[in-house]
Structures are given as C-alpha cells and as structure tokens.
Amino acid sequence: xxxxxxxxxxxxxxxxxxxxxxxxxxxxxxxxxxxxxxxxxxxxxxxxxxxxxxxxxxxxxxxxxxxxxxxxxxxxxxxxxxxxxxxxxxxxxxxxxxxxxxxxxxxxxxxxxxxxxxxxxxxxxxxxxxxxxxxxxxxxxxxxxxxxxxxxxxxxxxxxxxxxxxxxxxxxxxxxxxxxxxxxxxxxxxxxxxxxxxxxxxxxxxxxxxxxxxxxxxxxxxxxxxxxxxxxxxxxxxxxxxxxxxxxxxxxxxxxxxxxxxxxxxxxxxxxxxxxxxxxxxxxxxxxxxxxxxxxxxxxxxxxxxxxxxxxxxxxxxxxxxxxxxxxxxxxxxxxxxxxxxxxxxxxxxxxxxx
Amino acid sequence: xxxxxxxxxxxxxxxxxxxxxxxxxxxxxxxxxxxxxxxxxxxxxxxxxxxxxxxxxxxxxxxxxxxxxxxxxxxxxxxxxxxxxxxxxxxxxxxxxxxxxxxxxxxxxxxxxxxxxxxxxxxxxxxxxxxxxxxxxxxxxxxxxxxxxxxxxxxxxxxxxxxxxxxxxxxxxxxxxxxxxxxxxxxxxxxxxxxxxxxxxxxxxxxxxxxxxxxxxxxxxxxxxxxxxxxxxxxxxxxxxxxxxxxxxxxxxxxxxxxxxxxxxxxxxxxxxxxxxxxxxxxxxxxxxxxxxxxxxxxxxxxxxxxxxxxxxxxxxxxxxxxxxxxxxxxxxxxxxxxxxxxxxxxxxxxxxxx
Numbered sequence: 001x002x003x004x005x006x007x008x009x010x011x012x013x014x015x016x017x018x019x020x021x022x023x024x025x026x027x028x029x030x031x032x033x034x035x036x037x038x039x040x041x042x043x044x045x046x047x048x049x050x051x052x053x054x055x056x057x058x059x060x061x062x063x064x065x066x067x068x069x070x071x072x073x074x075x076x077x078x079x080x081x082x083x084x085x086x087x088x089x090x091x092x093x094x095x096x097x098x099x100x101x102x103x104x105x106x107x108x109x110x111x112x113x114x115x116x117x118x119x120x121x122x123x124x125x126x127x128x129x130x131x132x133x134x135x136x137x138x139x140x141x142x143x144x145x146x147x148x149x150x151x152x153x154x155x156x157x158x159x160x161x162x163x164x165x166x167x168x169x170x171x172x173x174x175x176x177x178x179x180x181x182x183x184x185x186x187x188x189x190x191x192x193x194x195x196x197x198x199x200x201x202x203x204x205x206x207x208x209x210x211x212x213x214x215x216x217x218x219x220x221x222x223x224x225x226x227x228x229x230x231x232x233x234x235x236x237x238x239x240x241x242x243x244x245x246x247x248x249x250x251x252x253x254x255x256x257x258x259x260x261x262x263x264x265x266x267x268x269x270x271x272x273x274x275x276x277x278x279x280x281x282x283x284x285x286x287x288x289x290x291x292x293x294x295x296x297x298x299x300x301x302x303x304x305x306x307x308x309x310x311x312x313x314x315x316x317x318x319x320x321x322x323x324x325x326x327x328x329x330x331x332x333x334x335x336x337x338x339x340x341x342x343x344x345x346x347x348x349x350x351x352x353x354x355x
Numbered sequence: 356x357x358x359x360x361x362x363x364x365x366x367x368x369x370x371x372x373x374x375x376x377x378x379x380x381x382x383x384x385x386x387x388x389x390x391x392x393x394x395x396x397x398x399x400x401x402x403x404x405x406x407x408x409x410x411x412x413x414x415x416x417x418x419x420x421x422x423x424x425x426x427x428x429x430x431x432x433x434x435x436x437x438x439x440x441x442x443x444x445x446x447x448x449x450x451x452x453x454x455x456x457x458x459x460x461x462x463x464x465x466x467x468x469x470x471x472x473x474x475x476x477x478x479x480x481x482x483x484x485x486x487x488x489x490x491x492x493x494x495x496x497x498x499x500x501x502x503x504x505x506x507x508x509x510x511x512x513x514x515x516x517x518x519x520x521x522x523x524x525x526x527x528x529x530x531x532x533x534x535x536x537x538x539x540x541x542x543x544x545x546x547x548x549x550x551x552x553x554x555x556x557x558x559x560x561x562x563x564x565x566x567x568x569x570x571x572x573x574x575x576x577x578x579x580x581x582x583x584x585x586x587x588x589x590x591x592x593x594x595x596x597x598x599x600x601x602x603x604x605x606x607x608x609x610x611x612x613x614x615x616x617x618x619x620x621x622x623x624x625x626x627x628x629x630x631x632x633x634x635x636x637x638x639x640x641x642x643x644x645x646x647x648x649x650x651x652x653x654x655x656x657x658x659x660x661x662x663x664x665x666x667x668x669x670x671x672x673x674x675x676x677x678x679x680x681x682x683x684x685x686x687x688x689x690x691x692x693x694x695x696x697x698x699x700x701x702x703x704x705x706x707x708x709x710x
Contacts, residue, residue, distance in 0.1 A: 033448055034455050035436070035562040039679070040652065040672025081390070081709050089706040093388055098699025100389050106697070107689045207390040208709070297395065314669035316687075317395025324394070331686040332671075334462045342461070344453025351444040354436050354563070 003153035010160055013260035014283045017051030025050030025340055032343040033351050045336035052264050052289060057341040060334050063110035064166045065175040065323045066254055067094055070118030070246035071137030072182030079217040081209045084181045088121035095126045101177055101322035108330035115162045117155045118246030132158035134246050141224045145242045152237060155246040159253025167261045173333055174258050174265045176251040176272055177323020186245040187274035188221045191300045193239035194277035195307035202300040236281040251275035259289035266326035269296035273304040280308060294318055294325035358508035365515055368615035369638045372406030380405030380695055387698040388706050400691035407619050407644060412696040415689050418465035419521045420530040420678045421609055422449055425473030425601035426492030427537030434572040436564045439536045443476035450481045456532055456677035463685035470517045472510045473601030487513035489601050496579045500597045507592060510601040514608025522616045528688055529613050529620045531606040531627055532678020542629035543576045544598035546655045549632035550662035557655040591636040606630035614644035621681035624651035628659040635663060649673055649680035
C-alpha cells in the first residue's frame with residue numbers, strides 16, 4: 001500500500017466515541033457514593049474515557065510517552081536561543097533518563113520511547129529508541145517547503161506506527177511529546193495556517209529568546225506563511241508539508257492512530273497542539289480522542305485551544321515541551337477512570353441517600 | 356503535660372523553612388537540562404519543598420491522607436442535603452476502600468487513615484482506623500459553643516498525634532481530609548470569623564442543598580457567628596471552639612504538626628482551608644508549610660485562599676472533600692521534587708547551553 005493510501009486507511013478508521021458508554025458512565029457516576037457532580041471535571045473525564053473505550057468502567061493499564069525528535073532547517077535563520085546540536089544531546093538525555101520528561105514519567109509510571117524521525121545527527125541504538133529517520137532535519141521553511149509530501153507522509157505514518165505498537169503493547173493512554181530546536185517557529189506558522197491566528201498572538205519566546213530574536217522569529221514566520229500561501233493547497237496536509245516539522249508530523253500520526261484505535265491521547269503544549277490542529281484538519285472526529293492538559297506560557301497556545309474548543313486541566317506556567325505537561329496530567333485521568341471502576345455505589349456501600 | 360501546654364509546645368516548634376536550601380534549590384533548577392524557568396510553577400513547588408526539608412534535593416518517600424471524621428450538632432437545624440447517618444456510613448466506606456478518596460489515593464500511592472474524633476456512632480476497629488473520639492458530635496453551634504475548650508484541644512491534639520505517627524512512619528507529604536455531615540456550615544462560620552468574609556460570599560450549597568435549605572443555612576451561620584461574637588474571645592482558639600467541628604480541629608492539628616515537623620501539607624477544599632485559617636491564626640508561620648491545591652465550587656473557598664494568600668494549582672470544579680483534591684495534587688508535588696533530584700544538569704548530560 002502506498003503512503004497516501006495508508007493515510008487514507010488510517011483516517012477512515014476514526015469513528016466517534018460510544019455515546020451509549022458515555023450515558024452508562026454518567027449514570028454510574030450519579031450512583032457512586034458522593035453528591036452528584038461533586039467530582040466535577042473528573043467526572044467529565046471519566047465519561048470521556050468511557051466513550052473512547054466503549055465501556056462504563058474504562059481502565060487505564062499502561063501509559064506511554066512517545067517523544068518525537070527532529071531538527072529544523074529554519075534554525076539557519078537564528079530564531080532559537082539554543083543551537084541545533086541541543087536536539088541530539090537531549091535525545092541522549094532522554095535515553096539516559098535525565099530529562100524533565102523522564103522525572104515526570106516516573107511519577108506517572110509511564111513508559112517512554114524516543115522516536116527519531118529527523119534528528120540531524122546519527123544516534124545510537126537503544127531499547128527505548130525507535131529509529132525512523134526520514135531525513136536529517138527539515139528544509140528551511142522560510143524559503144521552501146519544509147518537507148516533500150512523501151517525507152511528510154513518512155514522518156506522520158512513523159508516528160502512527162509507533163503509537164500502534166504501544167497500543168498493541170497494552171498502552172491505554174498516549175502522550176505525544178517532542179524535542180526539536182526551532183520547533184516553536186514551525187508550530188507558530190502551522191497555527192497561523194490551521195487556526196487563522198495573527199502573527200502577534202501566535203509567535204512567542206519559545207525556549208526564551210531576547211527581543212531582537214523575537215523580532216527575527218516573527219519576520220521568519222510571517223515570510224514562511226506568506227510563501228506557503230503561494231503554493232497550491234491540495235488538502236489538509238499542505239500546511240504541514242510547507243510549514244511543519246518531521247516530529248510534528250509524527251505527533252499528528254500518534255494522535256490519529258490514538259483516535260483510530262480508540263485510545264485517549266493527552267495533548268501537551270504549543271507544539272503538540274499544533275500537531276492536534278493538523279490531526280483535526282485531517283479528521284475532525286480525532287478531536288473527540290484528545291484531552292487538552294495544560295496552558296503553556298507560549299502565547300499562541302490559548303488560540304490553538306480555542307480553535308479546537310478544548311479546555312485544559314491546569315495552568316502551571318510550563319513551557320518545556322517534551323510532553324511534560326500532558327504527562328503531569330496522567331494521574332488525573334487515572335483517578336477519573338478509577339472512580340468509575342472502583343467506587344462503591346450508595347446501594348453497595350449501604351450509604352443513606354440525599355433527602 | 357496538660358492540653359494547653361501541649362498546644363503551646365507544638366506551636367513553639369514551628370520555625371520558618373530554610374532559606375539557604377531554597378536558594379540552593381533555585382540555583383540547581385537553573386542548572387538542569389531545560390530552559391530556565393521552563394517548568395514554571397513546578398520549579399516553585401520544588402523550591403518550596405526544598406525549604407521545608409532543608410535540602411536542595413527534597414524527597415517524597417511515603418504520602419498519607421488522614422481523613423478526619425466527626426458529626427455536627429448543627430445538623431438539627433436541617434442545613435444539609437444528607438442525614439447525619441451518612442458520616443458513619445462513609446467512614447465504613449473509607450475503610451472498605453470504596454470512596455472517592457480511596458480511588459484517588461490509590462493513584463497517588465498514598466496511605467489512608469481514618470481518624471474518628473467525633474462521629475456520633477460507635478465504629479468498629481480496623482487497621483486503618485485511629486479511634487480518638489472526643490465526643491459523639493459537636494453541640495449545635497447556632498445556640499451554644501460547638502465544643503468546650505478541652506474538647507477543642509483534645510481533637511486538635513489527636514490530629515497532631517496522628518500526623519506525628521504518620522511522619523515517624525516515613526510520610527513526607529500529608530493531606531488532611533474530612534468527612535462530617537454539616538461541616539460546610541461550620542466551615543462557613545469559621546471563615547467569617549477568621550477571614551472576615553461576609554455571609555453571601557461565604558455560604559454555599561455544600562453537598563448540594565436547594566434554595567430554601569441554603570436560606571436556612573445562611574440564617575444559621577449568621578446567628579452562630581453573631582452568638583459567638585458575644586462570647587469573650589480569649590485567643591485564636593476561641594473561634595474554633597465556638598463555631599468549629601471536631602474534625603476541623605483535628606485537621607488544624609495535622610497542619611500544625613506538619614509545620615512543626617517540617618513536613619509539607621497539601622490543603623484540600625473549603626473545610627480543609629477553614630482548618631488552615633485556624634492553624635495560621637494560631638501560628639502564622641504554619642502557612643509556609645501549606646500548599647493550596649485546588650479551587651472548590653464552594654464560594655467561600657476563594658475568599659479563604661485570598662486571606663491566606665495561597666495560590667491553588669488547579670480548578671476542576673470539585674466539591675467532594677475527603678481530601679480528594681489535595682490527593683489529586685500529590686503527583687505534581689512528587690514531579691516537582693523529582694526534577695531536583697533526578698534531572699541531569701547541562702554539564703553532567705553534556706548538553707550545549709544557551710547562546
């Protein structure tokens with residue numbers, strides 16, 4: 001099957017969650033030993049999980065973070081506070097267990113895989129490493145399409161395959177994380193393309209750039225989007241191909257595969273939500289499988305969430321990426337699931353009811 | 356040692372957290388493999404824990420929830436949607452593992468104890484039960500002091516002792532939870548007393564009362580506070596004695612003991628924060644050991660948090676109590692601690708720095 005056909009096959013598998021299971025879960029919540037609605041948003045999350053898993057007592061067995069890594073040709077434009085060599089160095093750090101995402105994943109008891117779809121360096125083999133390098137970084141999106149259509153599809157499908165393997169392994173809650181110096185520039189351009197935001201509300205300081213670099217980054221994003229608009233838009237993939245990153249394409253694939261396999265996906269910050277924009281442009285129903293977790297410091301994140309009509313769970317001023325904010329939310333989802341499957345009902349616990 | 360002397364001894368042990376450890380932790384955060392400040396509030400939490408534990412690499416070994424249970428004489432005024440018999444029934448539910456707090460504590464891997472300081476029923480022995488019943492529920496706070504001074508001290512010190520035992524057992528993060536039909540009425544009166552709030556912003560629907568019951572609850576709270584104001588205020592304990600609950604006194608003791616033993620305490624919703632008001636009135640430095648976790652639906656909660664100048668971590672529309680919201684926050688605190696002790700530095704991981 002060629003790449004286009006593989007993507008179409010993936011998209012065609014995405015069906016709405018089960019309304020019946022949602023209704024049963026809501027009924028069950030109302031029978032549990034607590035005042036009706038007293039667990040607030042946690043009850044909504046439990047009902048959401050029920051719809052996805054098609055049962056009133058959803059379970060979250062294994063959890064996984066797939067950290068998608070790739071480099072960006074646009075770093076030639078000096079838009080980042082860090083050199084591109086940080087990308088492979090951080091990949092090594094992920095594999096050694098020393099990054100922020102490792103510390104947080106240990107708390108959440110989530111597995112970590114690193115998916116290399118485009119790091120501009122050769123990386124060692126490692127049990128946690130999935131090597132699917134499409135190319136050594138994207139092209140410079142200011143001056144040309146970041147990827148060919150074939151590269152875009154390859155990276156997206158590599159993400160989908162990694163997600164499928166994790167799901168086959170028992171994973172019931174997925175986080176798509178990322179590492180890629182330069183990727184807030186790509187994510188900004190994608191946000192303008194897919195969510196119709198303006199430059200000022202979209203472009204932020206990423207890892208922490210100074211004012212002149214921010215000015216330069218704005219200019220680059222503006223030129224990139226203007227350039228991309230000159231191209232022939234064939235379908236919802238065009239924006240990703242023109243302005244995206246290989247890791248963002250892979251994250252899009254993870255989200256689509258989650259939706260296709262009826263597995264919940266937690267959405268991290270600005271980069272991850274730009275992948276969510278692409279996923280929902282390709283398959284609007286994929287949105288039903290996505291849970292926004294936190295609000296990033298990056299200013300464009302709120303605009304993305306509004307566009308997708310996703311409501312985040314908390315705002316802790318995070319701006320690290322890697323999947324850290326989404327992984328921090330895993331215990332909340334587990335708690336939500338456990339209320340449905342583990343709490344006693346008024347009847348079973350012999351607790352007097354209201355009135 | 357008499358009860359008054361025991362309380363004074365407890366209060367005199369409360370010293371400020373270590374500024375040196377806080378500074379070292381902040382420096383360490385700035386050396387870890389992430390852009391400076393990129394973990395936002397999580398970094399602040401890690402520094403807070405460092406100050407409390409007196410080390411730049413704080414550890415959270417065991418975690419515990421102590422659910423304080425007691426009944427309220429004020430239920431005679433028909434201010435609750437549930438009969439008082441729910442209190443002992445829910446205690447049984449906690450012991451059997453079927454309540455909301457049980458499900459959430461399992462996710463957080465936190466131990467649970469139930470501390471009976473005043474349930475109006477005889478309760479069975481159980482390994483998780485700490486029996487320190489002071490009396491079978493408080494008196495009706497609308498018409499008389501809820502407790503005598505001796506009862507107040509006994510309940511408070513029972514909480515402190517339970518916390519001390521948990522801490523001696525290795526617990527490094529404490530949650531004070533509660534169960535007690537009628538206790539939002541008591542908490543409302545305490546909030547007006549200790550935080551000078553007005554009736555409308557303070558009294559809410561608790562477990563979910565209808566409009567006429569809300570009207571009645573407002574009247575009862577107003578009369579109770581007016582009555583208490585006629586009494587001779589001897590010290591910061593007077594409000595608790597006049598308007599409190601036995602379980603709220605016990606929670607106050609847990610918070611004070613946490614501060615005295617340099618152990619972090621996570622504050623749950625409206626009832627727990629009313630105990631925090633009392634604890635901070637008795638020992639203002641205790642505030643440095645408290646972390647607000649969530650915003651309750653109960654309207655008076657925000658006023659309490661403002662009075663204490665504590666900033667919550669999330670708002671999920673919870674209003675269950677039992678310690679559920681605070682326990683939901685445990686993984687965030689663990690993640691914060693682990694960043695300091697487990698993340699690599701730029702130097703150790705050989706990651707290129709900014710610029």
